[in-house]
Amino acid sequence: MRELQLTDAAAGIADVFEDVEALSAQCRFKDCQHETEPGCAILAAIDDGSLDPARLARWRKLQAEDAFNSASLAERRGKDRAFGKLVRSAMKAKSDRIR
Numbered sequence: 001m002r003e004l005q006l007t008d009a010a011a012g013i014a015d016v017f018e019d020v021e022a023l024s025a026q027c028r029f030k031d032c033q034h035e036t037e038p039g040c041a042i043l044a045a046i047d048d049g050s051l052d053p054a055r056l057a058r059w060r061k062l063q064a065e066d067a068f069n070s071a072s073l074a075e076r077r078g079k080d081r082a083f084g085k086l087v088r089s090a091m092k093a094k095s096d097r098i099r
Contacts, residue, residue, distance in 0.1 A: 009066045017059045023051065034060075 014021050020042065024032070028039025034056070037043075045051035071079075 009062070009069070013059070013062050013066060017055070017062075020051070020056060020059045 023041045023045050024034070026041035027034070027037070028041075029037055032040050032042075034040055034042040042051065042056060046053050046056065
């Protein structure tokens with residue numbers, strides 16, 4: 001199914017991971033990444049055993065896939081160009097050090 005690269009699957013992800021979405025809404029910060037932030041409801045749920053860390057990992061993976069699949073072609077090209085620029089600058093810095 002991943003080869004189909006379904007877009008706008010956010011509603012389906014929210015339905016399947018309703019518990020994780022509800023916990024996410026309870027976090028102290030609206031832009032919480034659920035990794036090390038204080039007041040994170042998801043990390044607290046993992047610590048007290050009410051949320052399985054593997055479930056959180058699956059939720060994160062599906063969120064990332066949805067974001068990638070929903071990105072426009074222009075956004076993808078922009079990211080590819082930025083990455084290419086980074087690689088070229090790293091290669092140039094490496095060749096300058098060798099000299």
